[in-house]
Each structure stands twice: as C-alpha cells, then as structure tokens.
Amino acid sequence: MKRVIVVGGGITGLSAAYALLKRAQQRGQALSISVLERERAWGGKIATQRVRLEGMHDAFVIEGGPDTFLATKPWGVALCKELGLGERLHGTNPQQRSTYVLQGGRLQPLPDGLTMMIPTQIKPMLATGLLSWPAKLRMGADFFIPPQPLNGDESLGAFVTRRLGRDVYERLIEPLMSGIYAGDGDHLSLQATFPYLRDLELQHGGLVRGALATRRKLARQGQASSAPGSRSAFLTPTTGLAEIVEALVERLQAGGVELRSGAAAMSVQPAGSGYALILENGERELVDGLVLAAPAFASGALLAELDPTLAAELKAIEYVSTATVSLAYRQEDLKRPLDGYGYVIPRREGRQALACTWTSTKFPHRAPQGYALLRVFIGRAGQQAEIPWDEAGLLQLARRELAETLDLTAEPVLWRTFLWKDAMPQYNLGHPARLQRIDAALQPWPALALAGNGYRGIGIPDCIRSAELAAEAVLSAM
Numbered sequence: 001m002k003r004v005i006v007v008g009g010g011i012t013g014l015s016a017a018y019a020l021l022k023r024a025q026q027r028g029q030a031l032s033i034s035v036l037e038r039e040r041a042w043g044g045k046i047a048t049q050r051v052r053l054e055g056m057h058d059a060f061v062i063e064g065g066p067d068t069f070l071a072t073k074p075w076g077v078a079l080c081k082e083l084g085l086g087e088r089l090h091g092t093n094p095q096q097r098s099t100y101v102l103q104g105g106r107l108q109p110l111p112d113g114l115t116m117m118i119p120t121q122i123k124p125m126l127a128t129g130l131l132s133w134p135a136k137l138r139m140g141a142d143f144f145i146p147p148q149p150l151n152g153d154e155s156l157g158a159f160v161t162r163r164l165g166r167d168v169y170e171r172l173i174e175p176l177m178s179g180i181y182a183g184d185g186d187h188l189s190l191q192a193t194f195p196y197l198r199d200l201e202l203q204h205g206g207l208v209r210g211a212l213a214t215r216r217k218l219a220r221q222g223q224a225s226s227a228p229g230s231r232s233a234f235l236t237p238t239t240g241l242a243e244i245v246e247a248l249v250e251r252l253q254a255g256g257v258e259l260r261s262g263a264a265a266m267s268v269q270p271a272g273s274g275y276a277l278i279l280e281n282g283e284r285e286l287v288d289g290l291v292l293a294a295p296a297f298a299s300g301a302l303l304a305e306l307d308p309t310l311a312a313e314l315k316a317i318e319y320v321s322t323a324t325v326s327l328a329y330r331q332e333d334l335k336r337p338l339d340g341y342g343y344v345i346p347r348r349e350g351r352q353a354l355a356c357t358w359t360s361t362k363f364p365h366r367a368p369q370g371y372a373l374l375r376v377f378i379g380r381a382g383q384q385a386e387i388p389w390d391e392a393g394l395l396q397l398a399r400r401e402l403a404e405t406l407d408l409t410a411e412p413v414l415w416r417t418f419l420w421k422d423a424m425p426q427y428n429l430g431h432p433a434r435l436q437r438i439d440a441a442l443q444p445w446p447a448l449a450l451a452g453n454g455y456r457g458i459g460i461p462d463c464i465r466s467a468e469l470a471a472e473a474v475l476s477a478m
C-alpha cells in the first residue's frame with residue numbers, strides 16, 4: 001500500500017488529507033494517510049471558543065483567527081456542503097451593513113457603491129466626508145489616465161495611487177485591501193494580491209470604468225444587490241469555523257486516516273523512490289508522497305537538507321504577527337450603537353490596531369441577548385516592533401482603542417486574547433516570480449507538494465483549493 005503523510009493540521013492540511021482520502025476511494029486505490037500536527041489542537045489558525053457565562057443558556061462564539069470566509073470563491077462552500085454543513089452556513093447581518101473608517105480619531109461611514117472595493121457611484125463619493133474635494137477630483141482623473149503598458153510587477157499602493165490618487169489610496173483603499181494581509185500596500189505585489197485590478201485597467205481603460213462594467217455584469221447575474229436579504233459575500237457556520245475542522249476530523253477518522261497531534265516533523269530526506277520524514281521525537285517515517293501544509297518558512301526548514309535552494313525560497317516569504325482581542329460587554333455599557341460591521345483603521349492614523357469588528361452586529365447569533373461582542377485586530381507589517389505582544393499588553397491596547405474610538409471604558413464581562421506569531425504571509429513585490437522559481441525547484445521532487453496560505457491565496461477557500469491541487473499532484477505522481 002502506498003503511504004502519504006500530510007504535515008500541518010490547519011484547514012489546508014486537513015483538507016489535503018480529505019482530498020487524498022476521497023480521490024483514493026473514488027479510484028479504488030488503497031492508500032495509508034497520516035496527518036502530523038505540531039500542536040495539540042487541530043485547525044491551525046481556525047480557533048473557535050464557545051464560552052458560556054455562569055447561568056447563561058446561550059454561548060458567545062469567539063473566533064480567535066478567521067471569523068468568516070468568502071463565498072464567491074467556491075471551494076469553501078463546496079467543502080462545507082460535502083461535509084454536511086451547507087445548511088449551517090450563515091451570511092453576515094443584512095440589516096446593518098455599514099462599515100466605518102477611522103479618520104482623525106472619528107468614525108466616518110464607508111461610502112456606498114464600492115464594487116470590489118473600487119468606487120462606482122458618483123453621489124456617495126461626492127457626499128463622503130472621508131475625502132477632500134481635491135481628492136475627489138483626482139479620483140475622477142481615472143477616467144482620462146491611459147492604462148500603463150505591461151510593466152511587470154507593481155505595488156498595490158503605487159497602482160491605486162497612479163489610478164485614483166494617494167488620498168483615495170490612503171483613506172479608502174489601503175485600510176480595506178492591506179488589512180486583509182495585515183500588510184503594507186506599498187510593498188504588496190498587485191499581481192499576487194489583487195490581479196483583477198490590473199485586468200480592469202487593461203481591459204476597460206481604467207479602474208472605475210472596469211468596476212462599473214463588473215457591476216453591470218453582476219447586476220445582470222443578480223449578484224450585485226446591496227439590499228437587505230441579498231446573498232452575503234461572507235459565510236460562516238452557526239457555532240463558528242471550528243465546525244469545519246470538527247467535521248473534517250470526524251470524516252478523516254471514519255475513513256481510517258491517522259491523525260497525530262503533538263507530533264512535529266523535523267526534516268525530509270530522500271529514501272529510495274520516496275522520502276523519509278524525520279520527526280522531532282526521532283521517529284523516521286518512510287513515505288511515497290508528502291504534502292507540506294505548514295507555513296512556507298516551516299516547510300522551508302523541513303526541506304533544508306533535501307534542497308537548500310528550494311528551502312531558501314520558502315524561507316524568504318515574509319510572515320507578520322497579528323493578534324485579536326475579543327471583548328464582551330453588557331449592551332447598556334455601550335456609549336454608541338454598534339450599527340454596522342465595525343471599522344477599519346488606515347495606516348496613516350498611526351494606531352497599533354488595524355480594525356475593530358462589531359461581531360455581535362455582524363453575526364448576531366454570536367452573542368447572547370443583551371450583550372455585545374467586539375474584536376480588535378492588532379498588528380501589521382512595518383509596525384511589528386511597537387506592539388506589546390504579551391497578553392496584558394494586548395488587552396490594554398485593545399481597551400485603549402475602544403476607549404478612544406467608541407468611548408467604551410466599562411469593564412468587559414469577558415475577554416480573550418489570541419496571539420498569532422508569524423501568521424500572515426506577505427505577498428510582497430517579487431512574489432509571483434518567487435512562486436515560479438519554487439514550482440521549478442519542485443520539479444525534481446515527485447510526489448512532494450506544497451500547500452497553504454503562503455503561496456496563491458491567504459483566505460480559507462484558497463487554502464482549501466491549494467490543498468486539493470496538492471493532493472491531486474501527489475496522487476498523480478505516485
């Protein structure tokens with residue numbers, strides 16, 4: 001029987017094992033599959049806590065890492081449906097969809113009419129207090145600036161500034177787009193993060209023109225409505241994303257997959273036509289195929305002996321640390337209504353927090369009646385040294401953010417901090433070329449595949465997709 005090991009038990013590793021199991025069963029192929037996870041818990045960055053206060057019937061659903069996934073990328077929804085979770089997926093609250101942007105310490109509503117984060121309606125843009133009149137005029141120049149001929153990679157910041165002006169970039173686009181990566185838009189590669197923006201420029205002659213055309217296309221397909229009741233772009237299972245992890249673990253165990261937590265892989269060596277995987281406890285596992293679903297730098301460390309060049313490329317993908325602090329309050333302690341999904345904080349505001357999600361408004365079922373749940377997102381590229389990364393420091397920072405912006409100084413009834421060290425990959429300038437070099441370096445190593453958030457997408461659906469491709473590549477090569 002052929003043997004495959006998956007290293008890493010986050011959403012990528014578990015999805016890879018599931019894809020291996022499913023495909024092997026479909027082909028009637030006998031396959032021994034193991035998943036090794038360094039930590040005790042499964043799920044990696046997916047960390048849901050369901051917390052019930054004394055005497056309370058309903059629980060708070062606290063997400064330490066991701067809190068939702070994008071429905072428009074099909075791989076997340078498809079996996080949930082296969083796992084029997086389709087009926088348990090909730091969208092975001094359609095009744096209070098506002099998002100705010102912090103500006104000069106005050107919350108300004110994000111203007112309506114953004115399509116793929118690009119402004120496509122004139123009236124709300126003219127009315128917004130987020131932008132000065134010169135900034136609004138400069139944004140209009142997008143209609144007249146010709147597309148730049150193909151010029152290789154360009155930073156997200158440089159591209160948006162070139163099309164819409166620096167103010168629009170810093171006040172509107174940067175907090176929305178760079179926030180996804182906790183990154184610095186002046187370093188993030190446009191091609192690796194938002195390649196469709198460049199396509200809009202090339203195909204339609206400008207960003208706004210392109211976004212308008214997309215809006216019309218979506219409207220024809222019935223997907224562009226922002227009215228209450230329209231389909232949500234983001235989904236999550238009822239009691240948190242851990243439902244996906246729990247369902248995967250159950251399926252894998254039922255399918256005979258060996259799940260070993262508390263088991264760290266140390267290095268990969270060549271062994272006959274396959275590989276030997278050396279574990280931290282000294283065990284040596286012989287395998288025909290390997291899926292490395294750990295962060296890129298961790299996979300790089302595993303491959304240091306086998307292929308130093310490939311290892312160096314993997315280790316060169318930068319990751320930054322982030323943290324989330326979730327805090328619950330009695331509704332009567334709030335000084336202002338949480339009438340939206342929360343707010344984002346532009347880098348130019350100089351704050352250490354990146355965003356604040358009003359969780360109990362965005363997903364009302366995540367807090368018991370009478371309570372509000374908020375989550376402060378901390379840490380971004382370029383500001384790593386300034387953050388107090390210990391639990392007390394993070395809590396203090398989060399509470400200061402809530403006091404300054406929401407005048408919320410009451411004692412929380414509950415709080416949880418989650419520190420994610422080296423968690424967010426930075427697809428910086430040069431990332432697409434690095435991926436090509438990594439693909440080329442993998443050629444001499446059959447049935448060895450890389451998957452995870454370090455390469456071609458950071459969101460959960462992209463991770464699942466990368467896992468499925470890795471499983472397919474390993475099975476085909478064996």
Ligand SMILES: Cc1cc2nc3c(=O)[nH]c(=O)nc-3n(C[C@H](O)[C@H](O)[C@H](O)COP(=O)(O)OP(=O)(O)OC[C@H]3O[C@@H](n4cnc5c(N)ncnc54)[C@H](O)[C@@H]3O)c2cc1C
Pocket residue numbers: 007008009010011012013036037038039043044045046064065066067068069070263264265266293294295298302322323324420423424451452453454458459460461463
């Ligand atoms: C705070 C935060 C908020 C986010 N929000 C969202 C969101 O709302 N929506 C969204 O789609 N995405 C979000 N993301 C991104 C998304 O959560 C991650 O990209 C995704 O969960 C990564 O999954 P993964 O399995 O590739 O990696 P991980 O979850 O990092 O799993 C990798 C696993 O490998 C293990 N490992 C490492 N080295 C070894 C070794 N040598 N041996 C054995 N095991 C090893 C690690 O312990 C870890 O469990 C967020 C991320 C963070 C940190």
